[in-house]
Amino acid sequence: MEKMEEKKRIVLVPVPAQGHVTPMMQLGTALNMKGFSITVVEGQFNKVSSSQNFPGFQFVTIPETESLPESVLERLGPVEFLFELNKTSEESFKDCIRQLLLQQGNDIACIIYDEYMYFCGAAAKEFNLPSVIFSTQSATNQVSRCVLSKLSAEKFLVDMEDPEVQETLMENLHPLRYKDLPTSGVGPLDRLFELCREIVNKRTASAVIINTVRCLESSSLKRLQHELGIPVYALGPLHITVSAASSLLEEDRSCVEWLNKQKPRSVVYISLGSVVQMETKEVLEMARGLFNSNQPFLWVIRPGSIAGSEWIESLPEDVIKMVSERGYIVKWAPQIEVLGHPAVGGFWSHCGWNSTLESIVEGVPMICRPFHGEQKLNALCLESIWRIGFQVQGTVERGGVERAVKRLIVDEEGADMRERALVLKENLKASVRNGGSSYNALEEIVNLM
Numbered sequence: 001m002e003k004m005e006e007k008k009r010i011v012l013v014p015v016p017a018q019g020h021v022t023p024m025m026q027l028g029t030a031l032n033m034k035g036f037s038i039t040v041v042e043g044q045f046n047k048v049s050s051s052q053n054f055p056g057f058q059f060v061t062i063p064e065t066e067s068l069p070e071s072v073l074e075r076l077g078p079v080e081f082l083f084e085l086n087k088t089s090e091e092s093f094k095d096c097i098r099q100l101l102l103q104q105g106n107d108i109a110c111i112i113y114d115e116y117m118y119f120c121g122a123a124a125k126e127f128n129l130p131s132v133i134f135s136t137q138s139a140t141n142q143v144s145r146c147v148l149s150k151l152s153a154e155k156f157l158v159d160m161e162d163p164e165v166q167e168t169l170m171e172n173l174h175p176l177r178y179k180d181l182p183t184s185g186v187g188p189l190d191r192l193f194e195l196c197r198e199i200v201n202k203r204t205a206s207a208v209i210i211n212t213v214r215c216l217e218s219s220s221l222k223r224l225q226h227e228l229g230i231p232v233y234a235l236g237p238l239h240i241t242v243s244a245a246s247s248l249l250e251e252d253r254s255c256v257e258w259l260n261k262q263k264p265r266s267v268v269y270i271s272l273g274s275v276v277q278m279e280t281k282e283v284l285e286m287a288r289g290l291f292n293s294n295q296p297f298l299w300v301i302r303p304g305s306i307a308g309s310e311w312i313e314s315l316p317e318d319v320i321k322m323v324s325e326r327g328y329i330v331k332w333a334p335q336i337e338v339l340g341h342p343a344v345g346g347f348w349s350h351c352g353w354n355s356t357l358e359s360i361v362e363g364v365p366m367i368c369r370p371f372h373g374e375q376k377l378n379a380l381c382l383e384s385i386w387r388i389g390f391q392v393q394g395t396v397e398r399g400g401v402e403r404a405v406k407r408l409i410v411d412e413e414g415a416d417m418r419e420r421a422l423v424l425k426e427n428l429k430a431s432v433r434n435g436g437s438s439y440n441a442l443e444e445i446v447n448l449m
């Protein structure tokens with residue numbers, strides 16, 4: 001009898017956050033469907049909530065990361081947290097790979113790790129295993145990181161005092177200017193630049209996979225390939241190729257019933273992703289502006305997303321009453337389904353990369369309210385390159401909120417954005433169909449493994 005070919009194993013290492021876990025699990029599902037066995041390495045913070053959603057996958061925990069208290073993220077901010085996570089995980093990840101090789105034989109075809117989990121590179125090198133980086137953010141963001149990794153914080157600060165430098169266009173990244181580099185809101189500049197250097201210089205991987213689409217970011221992809229000198233595969237949007245239930249919070253599906261009762265393209269969907277926070281004052285202005293716009297709205301207010309509150313208890317009774325007259329609040333929505341609902345006419349978003357892709361895939365134009373670095377880059381692309389959204393800048397106040405909603409849902413300008421978004425939607429769907437750029441990239445990756 002002919003010996004059955006053994007399945008090859010892929011080890012996945014996601015970053016402990018919703019926006020990173022979801023696409024990593026989608027990638028794992030896509031590769032599993034191509035015949036690979038999947039092992040997911042998690043720590044205290046990247047429990048992929050319900051392993052029962054991935055019955056064929058193996059889940060292993062790196063012990064040392066359990067000693068990294070959750071408060072570190074809140075206390076130190078994302079950059080220091082990533083430094084700490086990489087420091088504490090390097091040895092325990094090596095142990096983990098050693099164990100896997102002992103228990104399961106030499107069946108690891110590749111380690112695919114999130115670009116921020118650069119500690120994986122050392123284990124790949126020690127055990128002579130192929131590794132591939134997976135990026136859940138845009139290619140443009142990665143190019144910017146390559147640029148930042150070559151800068152010194154002191155020089156950058158001095159340079160940025162010169163208005164001419166600020167306005168200088170980035171080579172092959174037009175219309176990005178020097179001042180658009182994603183440097184804000186993540187902590188001290190010198191530490192950010194250092195992190196960029198760690199990510200870029202500690203790279204031992206033989207390829208990079210990005211959850212993006214060639215037709216959205218062709219020039220950034222070209223430049224990235226040039227900067228890194230290894231193959232770069234754009235195989236997004238992964239959520240069209242596979243659905244992988246990896247929500248870390250429980251989805252409130254009652255909002256779909258509420259949407260069913262609304263007129264086509266009338267609703268503004270508001271969600272700021274899984275991390276960012278707003279002040280109570282801003283939330284109150286949002287509430288009044290949304291109400292005054294006269295449009296129905298579906299608003300995700302995540303527990304803990306209003307600074308200092310568990311949920312919405314800091315909002316006065318009369319505001320909650322006013323909001324519920326025209327709107328519907330949930331703690332967490334089935335976002336992809338919501339964006340695909342015919343009642344949704346626009347998305348007020350913080351412009352995380354997943355939300356950006358999900359909105360484009362459904363042809364929904366956006367009101368962009370980015371909070372920090374990478375989100376600002378996405379907002380800029382939405383506004384100035386793809387022209388399917390516009391930014392709301394400065395302090396949030398009710399008049400501005402009302403105008404923004406009317407501009408998107410009621411005005412001709414919003415209709416034009418929707419038309420362009422629908423064209424992009426078709427392009428993105430074509431990219432994952434047989435023969436499309438993302439479809440082909442996935443085939444190439446499978447062959448590479």
Ligand code: UDP
Nearest residue numbers: 019273274275300332333335352353354355
């Ligand atoms: N999301 C969701 N329900 C919500 C809000 C967000 O399922 O109510 C999902 C959304 O579909 C996206 C992810 O959470 O996949 C957020 O990722 P993104 O990159 O947009 O932002 P981040 O959370 O990383 O800031």
